[in-house]
Amino acid sequence: xxxxIKSFFSALNANAHPGDIAHAVAMGLLLAAIPKGNLLWVLxxxxxxxxxxxxxxxxxxxxxxxxxxxxxxxFFDAFGYFILNLKPTEPLFVALVNTxxxxxxxxxxxxxxxxxxxxxxxxxxxYLLVRLLVRLYRTKLQxxxxxxxxxxxxxxxxxxxxxxxxPRLGETLK
Numbered sequence: 268x269x270x271x272i273k274s275f276f277s278a279l280n281a282n283a284h285p286g287d288i289a290h291a292v293a294m295g296l297l298l299a300a301i302p303k304g305n306l307l308w309v310l311x312x313x314x315x316x317x318x319x320x321x322x323x324x325x326x327x328x329x330x331x332x333x334x335x336x337x338x339x340x341x342f343f344d345a346f347g348y349f350i351l352n353l354k355p356t357e358p359l360f361v362a363l364v365n366t367x368x369x370x371x372x373x374x375x376x377x378x379x380x381x382x383x384x385x386x387x388x389x390x391x392x393x394y395l396l397v398r399l400l401v402r403l404y405r406t407k408l409q410x411x412x413x414x415x416x417x418x419x420x421x422x423x424x425x426x427x428x429x430x431x432x433x434p435r436l437g438e439t440l441k
C-alpha cells in the first residue's frame with residue numbers, strides 16, 4: 268500500500284503528465300462505482316490494468332472511493348431501472364441476456380447498470396476536475412508545502428524515510 272501512496276505522490280510532485288493522474292482517478296471512480304463480484308467488474312479491472320496511467324493514483328482512488336460509492340446505491344438503482352426500461356434499448360438487452368456468459372456481467376441488475384452508466388457519465392467531469400486540481404496543486408500549494416517547517420520535520424521522521432526509500436512499483440529489492 269505504501270508503494271501506491273509513494274507512486275501517487277511521486278507523480279503528483281514530479282513532471283508526470285497531469286492527464287495520467289486524472290485518468291487514473293477517473294478510472295478508479297468508474298470501477299469503485301460498479302459493484303464488485305460480477306464479470307463486468309473483473310473484465311473492466313483487467314482491461315484498466317493494461318492502460319498507461321499512474322497505478323498508484325488508480326489503486327488509491329479505487330480503494331478510497333469504494334468506501335463512498337455504496338452511499339449512492341439508491342441513486343444507481345433508480346438510474347439503472349430507468350436505463351433498463353427504455354423502450355428503444357429493450358431489443359438490445361433481450362439479445363444480451365440470451366447471449367451465453369453475458370449474464371455473468373449482471374448488467375441487467377439495476378444497480379450494476381445504473382452504476383456503470385453513472386460512472387461513464389462522471390468520467391469526463393472527474394478527469395477535468397482532477398487535472399485542474401493537479402495543476403493548481405503544482406502551481407499554488409506545492410511550493411508552500413515544501414518550504415514549510417512542518418514538511419521538513421515530517422520528511423525527517425524515520426517512518427517517512429523508510430516509505431521514501433521503498434522501491435517504486437515494478438522495481439525489485441536488491
